[in-house]
Amino acid sequence: MIYIDIIKKCEMASLSMRKNILHLAHQAGSNGSHVGPALSIVEIMAVLYLQTININPSNPTWELRDRFLLSKGHGALGYYVAMYEAGMISKEDLYSYEVNGGFFPGQPSKNLSLGIEYSGGSLGMGLSYGAGIAWAAKQKNEKFKVFVLMGDGELNEGSVWESVMFAKHNKLSNLTAIIDKNNMQSDGSSEDIISIDIEALWRSFGWEVSTSDGHNVKQLTEAFKQNNTDNPKVIIANTIKGKGISFMENSKDWHHNRLTDDLYQKALKELEKTGGADDGI
């Protein structure tokens, strides 16, 4: 029997996830996809889905499952490929990404039988939903956890902070937010658009704050360890938009774009050479 270290498993899965992201983005053709935002969350999703969250692939609606909400709905590709790695969805399902009228549109649509908890796409609302679930779970003394993944641009939305205040005030220690801090949003660098000290802000709202290299599986694993305080927790994951493909990294052009035949081949070759995830940023 070969023992595969869980860290190595997540790292290998990250490479496979990146390949699938490219494949699906290419297949999406003229619809285009949000490739950059998916690539930045690969390791976060690998750690969540292969290690951290407590779900049952053969029973996606198990009442005591942990809930994961992709509040940054445009990270859909990164989410779908992780669900596939965890056995939540089939290859056939995965490859129906962006098929007209299908169950896997460009931003996820709630479908509990597929394990999709939340309809994303309109930013700033996922944490409210998550806070509501966490509150209800606490009331009913149910021990599952709630995880909400947001983008750093998403933190521009005032509604996020309404739920941040609510969660702290109501001691929702079963709620964990993760910020995909790739320093970019649709129009470019977040620093140039609305610059905030994310860590200081969350601390000032009274949350437990961890930071991590968002592409380092080991660090992420540590960051996701149990929260033993009364407060909700946030993990600020430092990531790179488009991580893994040199011409996509930190490029606002790859927030949403078409992946042509040529560029697909170029990207794939790169992944095969570099192996995608390295030791981190």
Place this chain on the structure above:
Amino acid sequence: MEFKRTIIRTLSILGQRGAFGYALTEIAKINDEIIALTADLCTTSGLDRFKNAYPERVVNVGIAEQNMIGIAAGMSSLGYIPFATTFANFAALRSCEQMRHFMGYMEENIKIVGFGGGFAMGMFGITHYGIEDIASIRSISNITILSPADGLETAKATIAASQFKGPVYLRLTGVMNHPIVYKEDYEFEIGKAIQLKDGCDIAIFSTGGMVHQSLQAAKQLEDQGISCKVVNVHTIKPIDKVAIYKALDTKLIVTVEEHSIIGGLGSTVAEVLSEIKEKPPQLTIGVSGEYKPAGSYEFMLEQYGLTNNHISEKILEKYREAI
């Protein structure tokens, strides 16, 4: 601004978003008070060229639509003419109260540009479809609602909005390579609907990207011996009642919109007709039923029966009942 043939074609290829950006850049050349605001959608709004030309006149508020409306209102109080852009759904629903407060109640001279009206955003999915925006804003006093039919009309509507004293919601539909409705320049006046085609059996009132579809549908009906009038309602509010009265002698009034059948153009026309005793029946064609799964723009139009074939079929069926 002069609109020669190549410019008209350029605006059509750009689509309504690009046509808006093009027009705003031209207007900004002659009016220093023009300011563009966006909620992290500068590039998506077609404002890159404007930004390069006038970087100090583009204010990106980040992903914060409600804040954007308030900021625009504050700017206008000092004489600026702000055009604030975001997706139609977010403008009209996420920041609906801000629109009511700052545009309706305080009547600030701001122009909100909602793009992605209808199903233009395709695979971005249901959260990005603007199909209730007109209903949401129409009930608020003092907001003029413009809904251009093509690239040229978008440019003209933008110019008109910039000159108009009062709050405006400019709703953009369609994708790039938007079909041309107006092949040459013409007179655009806020509040005055334009009859594009005359006819006596049926009157079709349409708006935005559906105008082109309606013209095609009318041709198909003509082939069946039915004479159709097609009216472009580029101003949903204030509605041109006279244009509707002129249709009272037809056998059927039809409205076509890429919007819910509740609260949009169809409802507006029905409200006008409700005050009249003798009138033809009305058929309201638009978005109805549940939120269907997402797809490309073309796929969504098919799904909701908003292509010219579907439109002419529905009209024919209703017409046969009516006569």
Place this chain on the structure above:
Amino acid sequence: MTNLEKYINTFVETFKIEASETEDLEYQAIPAWDSVGHMTLIAALEETFDIMMDTEDIINFSSFEKGKEIMAKYDVEF
């Protein structure tokens, strides 16, 4: 004018550049060839050659050279 001369001239007029600058020119390589410049170029080419291009071809028209291949689909020979 030959088709090639007309083609080059359209680039020259649209982007206000010299004929010598056209050969290796690519989309976004110069400020004038941004997205608005691109659509203006397409409209001008359509006018010059009396054609109407598909959306896919408009999007794929990424350079002076690539453009020639695409024009061939509309029976414009160089």
